[in-house]
Amino acid sequence: MLNKEIKEKLRAIVGTEHVLDANLDRFGYSYDSSFVPLLPANKPDVVVRPRTTAEVAAVMALANEHSIPVTPRGAASGRTGGSIPLAGGISLALDRMTSIVEFDEKNMMVTVEAGVRTIDLYNFGAERGLFYPPDPASWKFSTIGGNIAENAGGMRAVKYGVTTNYVMGLEVVLADGTVIHTGGKAIKNVTGYDLTSLFTGSEGTLGVITKAILRLIPMPKLRNTLQLMFPSLDDACNTIHKMLQSGVIPAAAELMDKTCIQAVARHRKMDIDPAIEACVVIEIDADDTEALAKQSKQIEEIAKSFYVVEVRIAASPQEAEDIWAIRRGLSSAVGAMAPNRLGEDISVPRDAFPEIVRRIRGISEKYRLPIAVYGHAGDGNIHPSVLCDLSNEEEAARVHQAVDEIFAAALAVGGTLSGEHGIGITKRDYIVSALGEGGVRTLKAIKQALDPKGILNPGKIWN
Ligand SMILES: Cc1cc2nc3c(=O)[nH]c(=O)nc-3n(C[C@H](O)[C@H](O)[C@H](O)COP(=O)(O)OP(=O)(O)OC[C@H]3O[C@@H](n4cnc5c(N)ncnc54)[C@H](O)[C@@H]3O)c2cc1C
Structure with missing residues (x-):
């Protein structure tokens, strides 16, 4: 060929x-x-x-x-x-397409090529007092094109949203080589179908994104970090709900379950009370010290009302960094616990967080597999990691059954298969269970219209 x-x-x-x-x-x-x-x-x-x-x-x-x-x-x-x-x-x-093509200061927008790394865009904005919030943990190497194609999220999604919330317009090359431009710098724009949103999250199956117009926002002046330890998962989740209901919107609210906490303790040689069931790390931001202190106080009081046993409020940027290092090092700490780690990415309504964690624990017991659960509790996006040895055939079969049940549990509590990683190959067999036959037929009709020969990224999203 x-x-x-x-x-x-x-x-x-x-x-x-x-x-x-x-x-x-x-x-x-x-x-x-x-x-x-x-x-x-x-x-x-x-x-x-x-x-x-x-x-x-x-x-x-x-x-x-x-x-x-x-x-x-x-x-x-x-x-x-x-x-x-x-x-x-x-x-x-697309890794050679790395130019920041235009900076429009008045409109607070940048036009970038698809291969620009997320961190380079962040730094470009930060040097000008502006903020590009989407922060996938891969931001030091992921590209803006890949972020848009996956509609990547990150820890700051709870307050600032995900990639799609910053994409104003796109330049896309269609399957037949036609170049189109979607959206633009106008904030209100309802001219025709919303093609910008259609291509965002399309996983490279509908067109090749070559440029994007992205909006930036003013950079918050101050940040702080809190670490809360709870003897009960429900109380940890209730603290997050109460905090959001009371109007304190943290920039990030991350939750780790007991398996994760123990993994981190072992990895970093720390002593952590074995009675701790959940650890919540929260980032807050504001423009003045008074507003920042007020938020910390409110969070501390809410956490106390839900029996928090330890509250650590970072006293310096270094201490904040130390707290986040635990969260960032989680993936390797958990990974070190078994020969293989099958990390998943489900998303549930925020109030279903304790229920889905309980269901995952049940699945863990049923299939005799440790499953570490951490996630962006502020927005209901959870990453269960099945710890296993895939070279053992019998165990591998149990792992696949456990993963099937995790997806089924996510759907059963009103959630979905992916919060930020997309469907790709690994979840394509589950797409009908999430969207139904009619939903998948609709996706296929869109694909057929834009890529009649099916040349763009075949085999992804559905089988
Ligand atoms: C350690 C680690 C942490 C991660 N943390 C997060 C996280 O916190 N949040 C999150 O959302 N994701 C996370 N991810 C997943 C991943 O980083 C994101 O999905 C990211 O957006 C992928 O970007 P990429 O440039 O690597 O794209 P690739 O992996 O190269 O591609 C991803 C998809 O996008 C398509 N694509 C890529 N570029 C284009 C383009 N220009 N036009 C059209 N289609 C294109 C590809 O065909 C593919 O389907 C993480 C991954 C790792 C390894």
């Missing part, structure tokens, strides 16, 4: 050095940060690294003409296998 002649045409479009077809290069583009196993069949035939929108458009037109599969790729930090080229063809790496 992808013969010598086509490779020559690709070289003519992007330059010889930006078309990679050595076996080792192809291997390097055959996996991402998900738990999808390495398979030789997932190697692309060729890796193409365009620099401009015109080059992306020319690559897509050529691929469409010859029905060659194209899998867009940012930093490959995706957790659901989205950038794995299941059908071979072209791995379209």
